[in-house]
Amino acid sequence: MYVAVKGGEAAIDNAHRLLADRRRGDRSVPALTLDQIAEQLALGVDRVMSEGSLYDRRLAALAIKQARGDLIEAVFLVRAYRTTLPRFGYAEPVDTGAMLIERRVSACYKDLPGGQLLGPTFDYTHRLLDEELDGDAEVGPGRLRMGAEEPVSRIADILGAEGLIEEDLDPSPLDEPGDINQTPMEFPLSRAMRLQSLSRGDEGFLLALGYSTQRGYARSHPFAGEIRIGEVEVEVCSPELGFAVPVGRVQLTECQMVNQFKGSAKAPPQFTRGYGLIFGQSERKAMAMALCDRALRAEELGEDIVAPPQDQEFVISHCDNVQATGFVEHLKLPHYVDFQAELGLVRSMRAEHAEPRDESLPDMKEAAE
Known part of the structure; x- marks a missing residue:
């Protein structure tokens, strides 16, 4: 148990004032606005929304500003704010097949229905610092808007038509998918609850785990079946009307990984799926999530867990960066009593170790032999 340390209120108040001063920085430099953060640091905003589990660009931008750019601290702020919000209902499952895509690529097919859309990506840049950005030069007459005008079919549907990939079974309307915010976590978790945890898990942690699966630590041989970024409608069923009505649009990144599977006694040889879906634009996170999702299906598919x-339990218990941050950073709190106990024990053991041994006594190891 940890108790509050009294007597340091003045020091803590001063620390808060100093933090606010450092957050503002040089007063001769204009202060950042939330619009600037949301528009020009959009990928950081998307990460905070995804891992903070709250789709609100303005609040994510505010959290980034308050956290001085520390994205995990910003995620913590958003999560804390989220707990104060009332829950008034659940949205209907979004239809990513009806997504109006801005970017869509596949590593499985060169020519695919609807075509490849490169969209805004760093993939083809030369990773050279652009000195022109120092002057904040404008590109073109205004903001470019490009993307598909109509929804396009998914790669998994093409493979599914030939029976080459496992079916993506829709859950029964009577099956509750579970909610990690409302239900205590008990292992084993359903896939729905695992996906919820992975979706708001730390990008770096999932990236490292996903990378490890490609290097032989889960025998994963994936193909990026499809990665798509775009907007989908969110609908909520109105009890008064008796049908779902759209309440807004959100930007999502979806990744379907296609993995080899030799088959089992219950299933023929076919491709299997790994799935990733997150708020905003972050295909690296969605891909890492899909790799981890497929690895976590080992028991379901009859594979050895190696x-x-x-x-x-290892992945889900450690992927949450807010939880991890709290446990690591609690080491900064006072542990005076614990340390003094350890210090006394080490001193006692050293004193015992330094005492001269009576040579007339038999060696305990020799006596045992």
């Missing part, structure tokens, strides 16, 4: 990414 690596950490296949152990759901």
